[in-house]
Amino acid sequence: MDTKLLGQEATLRVRNVGGIDETAVEFDPGITILTGRNATNRTSLLRSIMAVMGSDDASLKADADEGRVELTVGDERYVRTFTRTNGTVTTGGDPFLDDPELADLFAFLLESNEARRSVARGADLRELIMRPVDTEAIRAEIRELEREKSRIDDELDELDDLKGDLPELERKRSRLEGDIEEKRAELAAKEEDIETLDADLDETREEKRELESRLDDLREKRSSLERVRSDIDLQQESIESLTAERRELEGERDDLPETPMGEHADLDNEIERLRERKETLEREVSDLQDVIGFNEDQLDETGSIAAHLGGDEDGAVTDALVDESVVCWTCGTTVEADRITNTLDQLREIRQEKLETIRSLESELSQLKDERRTYRKQQQRKETIERKLSDIDGEIEDRETRLESLRAEREGLNEDIEALEAEIETLESDDFGDILDLHKEANQLEFELGRLESDLDDVADRIGAIEERLTEEDQLRSQREELNAELRDLRTRIDRIEENAVEQFNDHMASVLDILGYENLERIWIERVERTVREGRRTVEKTLFELHIVRSTENGATFEDTIDHLSESEREVTGLVFALAGYLVHDVYETLPFMLLDSLEAIDSDRIAALIEYVADYAEFLVAALLPEDAQALDDVYARVTEI
Secondary structure (H helix, E strand, C coil), X not given: CCHHHCXXXXXXXXXXXXXXEEEEEEECCEEEEEECCCCCCHHHHHHHXXXXXXXXXXXXXCCCCEEEEEEEXXXXXXXXXXXXXXXXXXXXXXXCCCCCHHHHHHCEECCCCHHHHHHHHCCCHHHHHHCCCCHXXXXXXXXXXXXXXXXXXXXXXXXXXXXXXXXXXXXXXXXXXXXXXXXXXXXXXXXXXXXXXXXXXXXXXXXXXXXXXXXHHHHHHHHHHHHHHHHHHHHHHHHHHHHHHHHHHHHHHHHCCCCCHHHHHHHHHHHHHHHHHHHHHHHHHHHHHHXXXXXXXXXXXXXXXXXXXXXXXCCHHHHHHHHHEEECCCCCCEEEHHHXXXXXXXXXXXXXXXXXXXXXXXXXXXXXXXXXXXXXXXXXXXHHHHHHHHHHHHHHHHHHHHHHHHHHHHHXXXXXXXXXXXXXXXXXXXXXXHHHHHHHHHHHHHHHHHHHHHHXXXXXHHHHHHHHHHCCXXXXXXXXXXXXXXXXXXXXXXXXXXXXXXXXXXHHHHHHHHXXXXXXXXXXXXEEEEEEEEECCEEEEEEEEEEEXXXXXXXXXXXXXXXHHCCHHHHHHHHHHHHHHHHHHCCHHHCCCEEEECCCCCXXXXXXXXXXXXXXXXXXXXXXXXXXXXXXXXXXXXXXXXXX
16 A cells, blocks of 8 residues: 555545536545435445546546546545547546556445456356466566576586586596606607717718608608597597487477468468457447446436435425436436346446456467467477578588598698608618617607697696686576575465465455354355366366355254355355455555445345444445445444535
């Protein structure tokens, strides 16, 4: 609730709304009783409060082009305006609520209130309670969090694998360091031997330099050959990996269904047809609401005229207006007021049926859109796979070309090495045989030492990269715990709301029945159950709220009864308690200061008084429209409004 309203008086000013010409009413926090006979603008005043709160369930006076409702609380002011232009009424202003859905369902409890009527109609109670909850948004958020958690799990699995690689990499580094030390020692020993022999061969140093040049060339060729062999291995591994990826993509492509374009077109046409049908129904519902609102306003105005004529000495005209009949404003004939009321009830039922059809169409539209999205995703995936396959084919072709080039280079290097080795053999002599052998061995040792040092660098880099990655582990695990907590909250949020609604209804129903004391009515309670039901083309598991009624016999035995056997008073009370459960479950009292009650005539006076006092604990302002005889049952301390 807006804390700025707590404990403050509220002033409502109304002009040309419903059956009201102009009025101003002050409300103190607590209970306010609008007392009077039927058709005395009490309902119009309630609808005016609804309008300034943000509801669309109010109408401009039939003979006016402009209307206005203003609510002032302290320094705050909220306004709702109505303007008729070319037969169309538009609303404006700055009402209290941006979205009135919760208020319309669970706080504005007039006769036509959907939550209140749901019990008598046997409507889907769970759907009403859960309607303000965007379950699809919750599911979408769950899917997004699950994707993020999966990504983190993959990273943590990768870190675990890397952590498992560390011991072997450390052992490999130790082995390489040992091998390098051994090679360096061997190379140093060879170089000492060469220096010893060099001292005896000063006179042949020119020949030695030529041999050394050839040996250097041989070492470079062998190094190049090793590099080419390594490149060949890498190319072959890449081609094998790409070939495997191509097989996987081809398999995925073959598994995707072939969706004819005609089927896409059929889905689009069906979606468009259902959308047009829904829009047509929504226009019909809007028209029905205008008709219902107009007739309710006319009934209110008729009552006002009767009250005005009450001072006539004859009294006959007043009696006719109030007690028996009215002049029909559509055909001009005199009809029973009850007939107009019954017609309004029928129109409300038709409007409700159309609303239920709209919700059914929305469900079917949602399913068809999901199906269309699935088809489109499959088609997009297929196109993506085709592009990837084309890219892979191109890359394989490039790598195979490169492989052929490397193989040719390898053959050339082998030939060069053989030629160098042959040339070196011809340069060798008995005098140079030993030193040449030593140089060859030294060259080989230098080559092996270089390879070992390169391998050591690679291992050290790998260990450093793993250790750096492992610093992310704690943060990733913390993120995963947070995601798990969010997922647990989201996955149980819908269940918690449903369970809370059932618990609220059952607790309050038990308390209200205890206060009201209906004979042989032991218990009315809701059970949350899972049932297999059909939704459009599918059979799904669905949560339902089943209403149970337990009665007792004169000898104390209990049995389960049906809603059809409840009295009108019992049904009204049950509907009001169900609306109160929704009011509490969705914390409507935190954002809305007003709760409104009307059309309680089916409940006897003492029970009305007890029920109002019970409900009043949950709203800052409770405004109830009551007949004079019903209002007498309430304590005189409660504010009363007798003229509107």
